[in-house]
Amino acid sequence: MPSKVCQNCGCSDIDVDHARGDAVCTGCGSVLEDNIIVSEVQFQESGGSSTAIGQFVSSDGPGRGLSLGSGVFSGVGKESRAHTLQNGRRQIVQLGSQLQLNQHCLDTAFNFFKMAVNSRLTRGRKSSHVIAACLYLVCRTEGTPHMLLDFSDLLQVNVYVLGKTFLILARQLCINAPAIDPCLYIPRFAHMLEFGDKTHEVSMTALRLVARMKRDWMHTGRRPSGLCGAALLVAARMHDFRRTVKEILSVVKVCEATLRKRLVEFEDTPTSQLTIDEFMRIDLEKECDPPSFINGKRKSKLQQVCLHLPCRRHCQKYSCTALGDGAEDDDHLNVDEEHFVHSLFEHLPNGVTEPDIVGEEQDPEPAMLRRCQGPDLRVLLGPLPTSASLGLKESIVECIEDDGGKAIRASTPGEAIEKMLAKKKISSKINYEVLKGLNGKGDDTRPATPQREGGDRPEETTTALSRTRPQAPLSHKRFVFYIRVGK
Amino acid sequence: MEAGSEPLPLDILITNVVCVFRVRCHLDLRHIALKGANVMYKRDEGKVVMKLRRPRVTATIWSSGKIISTGATSEDEAKIGARKCARCLQKLGFQVRFGAFRVVNVLAVCSMPFEIRLPDFTKQQRPLASYEPELHPAVNFKIKPLTASMQIFSTGSITITASNVARAAQAVEHVYPLVLASRKGT
Numbered sequence: 220m221p222s223k224v225c226q227n228c229g230c231s232d233i234d235v236d237h238a239r240g241d242a243v244c245t246g247c248g249s250v251l252e253d254n255i256i257v258s259e260v261q262f263q264e265s266g267g268s269s270t271a272i273g274q275f276v277s278s279d280g281p282g283r284g285l286s287l288g289s290g291v292f293s294g295v296g297k298e299s300r301a302h303t304l305q306n307g308r309r310q311i312v313q314l315g316s317q318l319q320l321n322q323h324c325l326d327t328a329f330n331f332f333k334m335a336v337n338s339r340l341t342r343g344r345k346s347s348h349v350i351a352a353c354l355y356l357v358c359r360t361e362g363t364p365h366m367l368l369d370f371s372d373l374l375q376v377n378v379y380v381l382g383k384t385f386l387i388l389a390r391q392l393c394i395n396a397p398a399i400d401p402c403l404y405i406p407r408f409a410h411m412l413e414f415g416d417k418t419h420e421v422s423m424t425a426l427r428l429v430a431r432m433k434r435d436w437m438h439t440g441r442r443p444s445g446l447c448g449a450a451l452l453v454a455a456r457m458h459d460f461r462r463t464v465k466e467i468l469s470v471v472k473v474c475e476a477t478l479r480k481r482l483v484e485f486e487d488t489p490t491s492q493l494t495i496d497e498f499m500r501i502d503l504e505k506e507c508d509p510p511s512f513i514n515g516k517r518k519s520k521l522q523q524v525c526l527h528l529p530c531r532r533h534c535q536k537y538s539c540t541a542l543g544d545g546a547e548d549d550d551h552l553n554v555d556e557e558h559f560v561h562s563l564f565e566h567l568p569n570g571v572t573e574p575d576i577v578g579e580e581q582d583p584e585p586a587m588l589r590r591c592q593g594p595d596l597r598v599l600l601g602p603l604p605t606s607a608s609l610g611l612k613e614s615i616v617e618c619i620e621d622d623g624g625k626a627i628r629a630s631t632p633g634e635a636i637e638k639m640l641a642k643k644k645i646s647s648k649i650n651y652e653v654l655k656g657l658n659g660k661g662d663d664t665r666p667a668t669p670q671r672e673g674g675d676r677p678e679e680t681t682t683a684l685s686r687t688r689p690q691a692p693l694s695h696k697r698f699v700f701y702i703r704v705g706k
Numbered sequence: 707m708e709a710g711s712e713p714l715p716l717d718i719l720i721t722n723v724v725c726v727f728r729v730r731c732h733l734d735l736r737h738i739a740l741k742g743a744n745v746m747y748k749r750d751e752g753k754v755v756m757k758l759r760r761p762r763v764t765a766t767i768w769s770s771g772k773i774i775s776t777g778a779t780s781e782d783e784a785k786i787g788a789r790k791c792a793r794c795l796q797k798l799g800f801q802v803r804f805g806a807f808r809v810v811n812v813l814a815v816c817s818m819p820f821e822i823r824l825p826d827f828t829k830q831q832r833p834l835a836s837y838e839p840e841l842h843p844a845v846n847f848k849i850k851p852l853t854a855s856m857q858i859f860s861t862g863s864i865t866i867t868a869s870n871v872a873r874a875a876q877a878v879e880h881v882y883p884l885v886l887a888s889r890k891g892t
Contacts, residue, residue: 366840367840367841368840378840378841379841382838382840382841385838386836386838389836390833390836393833395832395833398825398828398829398837398839399839399840436821436860436890438839439823439824439825439843439860440824440839440843440844440859440860441839441843442839442840443839443840444840509821509860509861509890511860511861512821512861515861
């Protein structure tokens with residue numbers, strides 16, 4: 220440090236020599252400073268040209284060039300920490316940009332990561348998992364519509380593994396992630412389904428549906444994406460968009476069985492009975508029990524009924540198909556659906572329950588349910604392997620009623636005759652033209668239905684099957700027709 | 707077992723009791739595998755699995771003499787099963803001394819007569835309860851002083867994991883008023 224006055228003699232004349240690095244007093248000759256540190260740029264000669272001695276240092280943080288003991292203790296202490304954080308930041312930015320997260324989210328995620336590193340959560344875990352967990356935590360706190368499934372898709376990691384890491388992180392950092400609202404996902408999925416101008420309307424309808432589902436207790440314990448998928452499917456069909464189940468599945472990422480199950484559960488609720496206009500205006504008061512509760516009750520009732528029924532063998536066969544969800548019976552069900560959806564809508568205003576056409580002898584085709592339904596869902600969903608279990612219950616009830624010899628429910632005498640004949644299986648011997656004359660009713664579909672009910676069952680089914688193989692055009696035609704009927 | 711403080715008796719069914727004990731001598735697993743009845747030898751993992759019929763218990767035996775027994779439906783049954791296993795080993799010729807018996811884990815199942823609103827419940831029990839519908843349909847609720855954890859489903863059935871049966875009962879009693887507050891009716 221240059222001092223202008225010599226301590227020994229008080230002389231202010233000091234000679235500083237930068238070459239030797241000395242500061243000497245010219246009066247008394249005492250050396251005041253030795254080995255002066257010089258802040259000058261030095262040059263060295265290499266291969267003819269002279270280059271400056273020094274290193275480039277980046278502006279943020281110590282960086283790699285920190286020479287604080289790095290030659291001896293590399294990877295220990297502060298430098299390793301800086302390394303980890305820098306690496307983490309890089310990965311966060313990379314992953315976040317793939318998901319279109321804004322800068323604020325990325326910074327928050329980096330803060331979470333720093334906290335995680337401080338609490339030693341990265342030890343023994345893949346850093347990619349920890350980073351994904353940090354990003355997902357940010358998504359949850361901000362309320363962005365990103366699912367854990369998206370992260371697992373990008374990283375090709377099992378979603379439950381990521382979920383575990385996420386839960387540990389949230390608990391350690393004492394951050395309470397707000398619960399996922401299915402309403403958050405709807406705009407995102409609606410956008411992906413490309414509804415064009417009507418995206419907003421479809422979203423609003425879907426939001427109403429989801430709110431209704433929440434009140435009907437369908438959302439507890441279920442994946443929110445499954446509910447959204449079902450709501451969007453119905454909303455799309457309500458607004459005349461033909462989105463197939465497969466398209467919805469690819470967007471929402473649940474499996475087909477889940478989607479169908481949600482639709483069936485929604486069908487059970489009283490809301491499904493309303494028409495589209497009524498749904499938009501009215502909100503039903505009654506709240507339903509959760510579907511698992513209803514299923515449990517139904518199973519216990521079924522067991523009781525099965526015990527009391529005389530025709531046990533058939534019941535057991537039916538109950539097998541019902542409780543096993545009847546996935547393999549899809550084709551048969553679809554066939555029957557195609558037939559009876561048509562006839563169903565003729566009888567809609569009366570709200571009549573049609574009997575099960577299939578008698579007890581014909582076991583391969585499971586009993587079909589006919590019950591009064593609003594036009595909306597039956598139409599919108601097209602062929603569904605639905606209500607096998609519900610249909611089962613009613614068919615057993617009807618079996619009991621048949622054994623007791625109760626009256627057949629029908630609105631017109633012609634219908635009653637039809638049903639009775641169907642049940643007694645003598646329909647092939649009856650001339651229906653004569654019947655028609657008796658009734659005095661000129662219904663167009665009347666001759667069609669008896670032919671389907673009577674005659675040779677196997678033949679009918681094969682022809683029906685061959686007809687319904689190219690399902691898409693047929694269902695579209697029918698579907699459009701019924702929308703007009705409904706409205 | 708019933709929780710007696712409520713007017714409605716709640717049945718807590720114990721489904722599994724896990725316990726550890728020692729036989730205080732080294733065991734030759736190969737000899738057990740060859741001569742023993744109802745055993746499976748897992749050579750890669752270095753253990754022998756012995757299944758008893760009455761009480762229905764599965765015991766995993768290591769060559770160090772440490773044994774884990776699972777599948778019993780009560781603490782007493784677990785002890786009987788453990789002693790039976792030790793007796794089987796004694797009959798095979800080992801100098802067995804039964805010791806250090808300790809119940810490690812108890813799984814119990816309880817069913818509430820009402821449904822539970824899970825999101826509501828989680829909000830009230832914030833740090834202790836964790837609910838991720840994307841991952842699992844139940845709420846994970848931990849009671850730290852009792853070292854008990856439970857899974858609460860929306861149908862009202864609760865699965866409890868605790869270190870012994872008494873604590874499992876205490877855990878149910880502890881959680882009953884909390885769950886009652888977020889039931890579906892109110």
